């Protein structure tokens with residue numbers, strides 16, 4: 001808990017509150033006639049308490065005590081009471097209001113509450129406070145006063161349409177795994193969001209608004225006219241796209257990019273906008289009865305609202321590619337790159353992609369789950385075709401091997417299908433959440449691996465599989481468990497990579513954590529080599545496995561170089577390692593590795609062994625750095641090669657640009673880390689390194705890969 | 721680092737550290753509230769202070785310069801999610817601005833941790849904003865480990881790190897196992913969340 005822990009402005013007299021809570025609450029409400037004055041008993045009972053003594057009903061949580069604004073009888077402020085929606089506004093002010101409403105809407109998309117954004121608009125409040133469900137009721141009341149026409153014909157339709165757009169988003173987001181109150185706040189405080197108003201009526205309203213505008217064109221300068229028009233056109237387009245998304249099966253062709261031209265236009269003519277700050281009020285929150293505490297208004301700058309709405313349009317447009325199924329490995333790599341985008345895609349898009357991917361047990365709008373699962377398994381490890389023979393399912397004799405194979409494959413579809421589909425959904429979570437969920441998923445994949453190994457043995461005998469020599473030993477393919485193991489290793493790598501990206505590892509843990517990263521990568525490389533020995537001549541599998549191997553080896557070199565570099569830096573105490581911490585380094589190591597502790601293979605290594613392989617006490621620092629520079633040279637070579645491969649090979653049919661951008665980030669990191677190795681090598685060779693004259697700072701930006709930030713090794717004199 | 725603006729009245733040598741004394745609650749609680757009220761951006765209600773002080777006053781330490789309260793740490797100690805792990809928790813920590821950078825917070829936290837250790841704590845946890853450099857440095861120097869990042873943890877939209885100090889050997893085969901289901905009823909969960917959440 002620290003400042004800003006969300007207790008903003010709640011001034012409760014909890015002193016009283018704690019005493020008021022009787023030891024047990026009657027569960028049902030007694031009739032009014034049975035009320036009894038207990039003032040005397042209450043005062044008598046309170047006398048028995050010490051000052052400060054706590055009386056706490058178990059039902060009454062700390063949260064309610066701090067947060068519940070029902071205990072806060074705040075007053076509505078004059079700005080609210082006196083607001084008149086019909087007050088005459090300049091056209092520039094109308095533009096200003098429209099733009100700020102867009103800021104409100106986007107701030108809400110980014111995770112703020114409606115009470116901090118859209119609902120704080122007094123215009124929106126005027127419309128919603130009569131609890132309208134029909135379009136005709138969604139008004140500012142009977143029009144009056146001078147200049148009401150523009151308010152009636154432009155501002156009202158615009159406000160109503162913004163609300164309706166939010167209703168679409170608020171319907172979509174909770175349909176999928178998106179965390180309420182964390183990524184997105186769906187709370188509407190009981191207000192109607194005009195969900196019941198049909199798209200057609202909404203669209204008509206905006207169309208009429210445009211008609212009014214062009215009829216009254218001569219009332220405005222041409223810039224103002226166009227600015228208003230662009231805003232209504234953008235709103236119309238947004239509304240249409242939200243509606244299409246809500247019925248995507250009928251509308252598989254996205255049109256989100258059609259909004260971009262309007263966005264560009266309103267970005268330019270925003271200079272015309274004149275702000276109307278009195279049209280927003282914090283005190284609205286007092287009115288919105290809810291269990292959520294008052295929160296400060298969020299003032300998203302217009303430029304950020306623009307980049308957010310642009311992101312909404314381009315990314316939502318892009319995810320429709322999924323409907324044109326491009327094969328399991330391509331879909332998976334699309335999700336990986338989607339999740340890694342910076343900044344993270346909006347909750348709306350992250351929800352919709354999950355719907356497009358899997359709805360009503362159909363993948364990408366058409367395939368049964370087993371199809372994408374089989375597709376993935378076959379492409380990676382090409383098990384014997386007998387396993388997938390549809391005829392197996394027709395066999396009814398329990399003693400027939402076909403029947404028994406079908407039974408085992410059914411098991412596999414049920415067991416692996418769920419975890420596999422969930423994995424895609426996990427890749428759509430915010431990065432912090434993703435890392436935590438993957439820690440959990442890793443355990444499930446680990447136990448599934450054990451189960452799948454058993455099934456593999458049974459399948460080997462049912463299919464009369466011939467063992468093959470691998471590393472001098474005759475072995476069975478263990479196809480299904482190989483596939484599981486491969487995913488499990490990828491998850492373990494991803495958890496580690498995210499540890500760097502999310503700054504969970506402090507600098508002095510970098511050597512050890514890069515050691516683990518290279519360890520998992522190495523383990524996977526060996527596993528890929530084993531799979532290569534069992535896939536036969538299947539070109540798809542060979543190409544996929546060889547691509548993975550290349551990718552893996554390059555990152556292994558990069559991670560190893562990092563490990564060696566940080567290990568060298570640690571020798572000179574340059575990594576801010578605490579000097580006299582509590583607890584012990586071993587406990588900290590075990591704490592760090594806790595999520596991995598129960599994984600069978602690869603195991604968490606013993607602490608002493610870990611220190612030894614990370615510290616390399618037998619190698620002098622120059623050799624350590626020399627080795628690091630060799631690895632970085634290899635990594636650069638690897639990434640150069642990876643950057644030339646086409647989208648078929650790299651399974652980036654749907655996201656080749658992102659794939660290339662990612663490789664170039666990794667390449668930059670290689671160069672940056674290479675430079676750091678060089679600097680340190682020179683210092684070491686000159687014999688001048690000491691923690692007193694060098695310092696290390698991390699560089700996260702500059703186009704480096706988020707999991708491979710670059711250490712700047714500088715001498716302290718130069719810095720000052 | 722912050723020595724350029726060192727407090728005029730004293731050096732750290734004159735600071736006296738005291739454990740919270742329930743008998744003096746009227747005076748001490750008021751002083752603590754005032755201090756945290758000014759040093760943390762938002763004042764907590766008195767119930768929050770009582771929640772901690774009434775139940776775990778022995779984990780609360782205060783730093784005085786003469787009669788002036790200049791620093792405080794408030795904590796609790798409970799079985800983590802009803803399981804076997806006894807987890808201490810640092811709920812609030814603040815040092816008066818003009819007294820910062822002299823190791824006062826470090827001493828306070830150390831005292832609280834020692835008290836938790838004496839009560840057999842397995843670990844000590846807390847959350848802090850990812851941007852709170854001073855707090856992160858202080859806790860990490862004491863041996864706390866960033867165990868996870870919590871997206872938009874605070875109502876102001878900022879993210880947090882959960883920090884944990886491990887005081888004992890990890891129980892055998894321990895695993896993360898802390899990833900509770902995502903919250904359905906956020907009334908209850910959120911309360912946990914603000915103070916000691918370990919949900920996903």
Ligand SMILES: CC(C)(COP(=O)(O)OP(=O)(O)OC[C@H]1O[C@@H](n2cnc3c(N)ncnc32)[C@H](O)[C@@H]1OP(=O)(O)O)[C@@H](O)C(=O)NCCC(=O)NCCS
Nearest residue numbers: 002813814815820821822823824825826848854855857858
């Ligand atoms: C965090 C806080 C309690 C630290 O109090 P303090 O008495 O200054 O802390 P210490 O003197 O014990 O400092 C501990 C370390 O943190 C470092 N530190 C202090 N302020 C810092 C800052 N602004 N930036 C970076 N490091 C800082 C100190 O330099 C010291 O390390 P060093 O000895 O290597 O230099 C104080 O800044 C504060 O009250 N902040 C506002 C409330 C808050 O954030 N509480 C924590 C919520 S969990």
